[in-house]
Amino acid sequence: MAVSGLTWVLTTLFVVGMLLFDFIFHARKPHTPGLKESAAWSALYVTIALSFGLFVLWHWGPNFATQYYAGYVTELSLSVDNLFVFLIIMASFKVPRESQQEVLLFGIVVSLIFRSALIFVGAAAINAFAWVFYIFGLILLITAGSTLKEALSGDDDEEESGENFFIRAVRRVFHTSDQYEGNKLFTQLDGRRAMTPMLLVMIAIGGTDVLFALDSIPAIFGLTQEVYLVFTAVVFSLMGLKQLFFLIDGLLDRLIYLSYGLSAILAFIAVKLVLHALHENNLPFINAGEPVPVLEITTQMSLVFILGVLAVTVLFSLYSPRGRAMAIIRATEDLAERYLALPADAPLEERTRINRQLGQKLGGMPRIPDHLKSELIENEQHYRDLIHRAHGEHQDFLSRATESR
Incomplete structure (x- = not known):
């Protein structure tokens, strides 16, 4: 695949331009993106990524276009899984919603x-x-096993993902503040310069991204060895990640079987890498240094497998009894918290709308088996108190409104 220096320069300038545009017009102005805004920008980034695949098809042919699309889909699916950890880190540091874009x-x-x-x-x-390729395959097999083990045990390592060892060490060595001050990275505390939680959470997110790259890059090299395709697939999968975070924030908890699907995908690519390594073998202790005649997995087969696993995983997550139960429980928690967060001068119409939605979702609770309730509700007493407080506040508001007439 011949890629000119001019193509590399134009591609890099385009990526830098998109990042600058995103920073100047979005992240620089702290706000919470709505569903419509997030959906529009997510659609734009996906359209750009898919259109680039058509450019590859036109310029270099269907084989390289298939490699690009397989790499893009794999990297995007791994990025979605990374959003779970981002959510944990954001929650650990209690990042204000309007500052999460930056x-x-x-x-x-x-x-x-x-x-x-x-x-x-x-x-x-x-x-x-x-x-x-043997090393890359081993890395992916270990990652697949680790992902499957965490999915089976239900252990997300929430505490370690947020306040990890490195962040705790930073807090001990440097002067830090516990209060956010907009998007400021430093502030004055007790007459001394101090790091704000905004800087700490950026360090945590950046460090986590570095760890993610250690399984992400071997995975895409298992699908294509063309550096230009690897680079562009990784870039386009990451560019829309911020908007995707806000678009599927409420959906992430429902993708309860995503880890199983990603584990299968990583294991599949690991096998593909090892087979390719055997086909190109030159290690003297394997087949006397000669290539091993094995069946190689084509990129087309890889793309079909990846898309099929993702489709089955998502559909099973959304429509299985456990997935539907998770959707109801998370929705009731979200609506109750949203009601309790309303300002004192919130209009009656908004309060009534949220309370009505909460009542509708709670109507589905009797259909959830008791064993799923106890499994999915982390703290049943806290959950009951949350719902009770939301209902109580609404009744109190209605009583005050009636008395004032």
């Missing part, structure tokens, strides 16, 4: 820089040493 954009920029470096290092290693 935190995510910072994480995306760090990830782009680090992953770009890994792409070129990985490409150089592959060109020099064919046995690197």
